[in-house]
Amino acid sequence: MPHLLRILALIMTALTLALLGWHEYGMDSTLHIDAHSTYLMEAVDDSSDGGSSKMRLLRQGKRIRIECQLTDKYEWPFCELGIKLADPAHALDFSDYDHVTVKVKYQGPGSHQLRLFVRNFDPAYADPKRNESWKINEVAFSPKLEGEVVTIPLKSFSVASWWIANNHIPLAHIAVDMRNVPMIQLSTSGFKEPGLHVIDIDYIEFHGKWISREALALVLVALWVSFALFALLLDLRQLRRKLLNSRRRERALETLTSALELENRKIGDMARRDPLTGVRNRAGILEELFRESELARSSGRPLAVVFADIDHFKRVNDEFGHDTGDEVLKQFALELGSHIRNGDYLVRWGGEEFVLFFPNTPLEGAAALAEKMRAHVETTTWPAALRMSCSFGVTVLGAEPVADFIKRADDALYEAKRNGRNRVVSRTVPEAAQRNGKV
């Protein structure tokens, strides 16, 4: 894992743990209501429904006191504290609250049962002007005479069935809905329990988290998925870069290899060529000579050799200098080269001596060619207007070692020199070499 990713993973892990811990032990969101709260509070009793109960709403410091003289005139007599939180259009969202605590003391006859209503406004079924049309999410509880803090989970709320029936609410809207709450209410039980009921409310508090556990989990999952994608992308980029680098290295290596191969070829070539004339040297003909001699023997086709040596070349050097001698040698190689075909070989044997190999050429053919070259050397123009001549020794390969064949041509050349130079001497294959097949 790259360094950056490792650091990021550490940060992400720390962030996740911090968020989870914070959510568990902090991130609290509370809605506190008491007599000092600025919300509009109203006392409602059953007199509006034809009953005769009377309710008084008192503020005693932070405490809200309800004094309710309940009668049994109305079928479901009640006294009710209404707390208006906002207009229906700007109502509060209670869906992130988890529970509500009520510090309350209830004195009076009967069951001491209270009902807490969390009203929900939804334009799909409710009229903003008729608050009886707002959904009633309700819970009932019975605080002790001496007072206590009652804790009620919001999931204990249910929608009042009589409200569903009275308002003909379709099935799609009968579930508890804690969003969009314009009002809460605290009401007596609705049972016929005539007498004076005194209810002291120190506070009503809704508790929750800024962000629900599910939303936090979603955020964390989104974070980790983004991290994984980022890591993948980074990995992909690095892989691509590595691939490009290795391709670049491969190409550089290929270039280097081909340069080296070329250099090797050049060096090999240089080792087999005479630097002055550019024709092969002895080392440069060995392989071909072996191959051609084998071919000549197996095919029965003649392989001819011609030794050519410039006459009195020493005088050129002595009289005109070494440089002129070099020029003569270069031209001599060119003149010989211009007389041979593709597949023939021209070799500088050493000094002013050159050797030509003619595959598939009989003795007479090679001698005729040597004669042509001799005549050409005699008549052509040379550096320093020199007049040059050349002697030739010619033979063909018999059933003999290649060295014997070379030596015979050299002997023929020597004979040409001895006999006055500027001539061609041919030597046939001796009888012994014609009969046995020794190589």
Ligand SMILES: Nc1nc2c(ncn2[C@@H]2O[C@H](COP(=O)(O)OP(=O)(O)OP(=O)(O)O)[C@@H](O)[C@H]2O)c(=O)[nH]1
């Ligand atoms: N300029 C030059 N001279 C060379 C080179 N290689 C050999 N020589 C000279 O060639 C001469 C050969 O002389 P010799 O062997 O006496 O033969 P020659 O003078 O040609 O006489 P014959 O062969 O008997 O006709 C020598 O003087 C060598 O120094 C070369 O590469 N350049």
